[in-house]
Every structure is written in C-alpha cells, then in structure tokens.
Amino acid sequence: MSSQPPEPVPAAHGSDRELRADARRNRERVLRTAQQLFATEGLGVSLDEIARRAGVGPGTVHRHFPSKEALYLAVAIDQLRQLVAEAEALAATGDPAALFTLLSRMMASGAENAAVKSALVAAEFDLRTAAPDVAADLTRHVAGLLHRAHEAGAVRHDLTVDEVMALVAGAFAAIRHANAETSRKRAAHIAQLILDGLRPQPR
DSSP: OOOOOOOOOHHHHHHHHHHHHHHHHHHHHHHHHHHHHHHHHOTTOOHHHHHHHHTSOHHHHHHHOSSHHHHHHHHHHHHHHHHHHHHHHHHTTTOTTHHHHHHHHHHHHHHHTHHHHHHHHHTTOOHHHHSHHHHHHHHHHHHHHHHHHHHHTOSOTTOOHHHHHHHHHHHHHHHHHTTOTTOHHHHHHHHHHHHHTTSOOOO
C-alpha cells in the first residue's frame, strides 16, 4: 500500500506569520522607545538600556540595529513616515489651513529629534539619500497642501514648496540656536514666528 505524503500543518504557517508580526511589533516598540529616550535623555543612552525600557531582550535590539548610527537613521526615517501619514490624513480633510498644521508638526518633530538629526549630519547621513521615497512623499504632500492653501488665499502667493522645505529646515537650526530643543513652548513660539511669515501680507 502506497503511503501518502503528510498533510501540511497550517499552524506552522500561522506561527511564521505570528513571528513576523511579533518581530515588527518589537521593532516598532524599540523605535518609539529610542525616539523618546534620545529626546529626553540624549544620545548617550545605551542600546541595552533602550532594550530594557522597550521590554525586549538586548539581542532583539542588536539584531535589528547593529549600531547606534543604524538606530539613529531608523528613528529619523520612522519620524518621516509618521509625518507622511499625518500629511495624508490632513490632505483628506479639505482644510485650506492644513498646510500650517503639517508644517507646525514637522517643526515640532525636528525639535524633538534635534539630537538624532545632528548625529546623522555628523555621520554624513542625508535622509533624502537614505530614504528618498519617504522624503519625496512628504515633499509631495506639502506641495499638495500648499497648492490648496494658495487657491484659498491662505498663504503668500509667491511661496514655493522648495522655499517651504527650506524654511522648515531653517526652523530646526533656529530652535537649536536658541537652545529650545527641550522646551516645547519655546520651540513652538519660534515655529509660529516662521509660520506667520508665510501668511498673506497686508496690502
């Protein structure tokens, strides 16, 4: 009597999927924890301490991020992705002032992650090169919100998307120069001064 091959075990495939999902959740937990610790305690926090605060083993962190620089870059790219998601949500609202909401969030994000961005600059990492698709997506959304704001007369008629992105980058430098990275109130005030300059000028 011929033997039949054994039936595949569905649970094994399910387990693989669960493991992959678990690995993704652990990675996201590490990224969120690292972002918070870098912002509040500086870049000196160790990978092992990040693992402890994230509730995962040190091996999990080292497996995903073999160096501090790799973690810095991943945190910065993750922040860009979060901003893209916020931009998509704002685009769906139809609000002509959504541009200012997004730019304010971008500036706050830059202030919160100033130390990480400085470390990337020191290591000669450029996010536009490291994550070109994500950076391009964010710029595209800013351009779309700018177009809507132009049509509604909510921004200066001569403002371009390149100038908007340059001003956001300039805001990071201004916040750093004022040593306001750790003060949300001061950082928000500087950002508001810059945003006020984008509004239509009285004739």
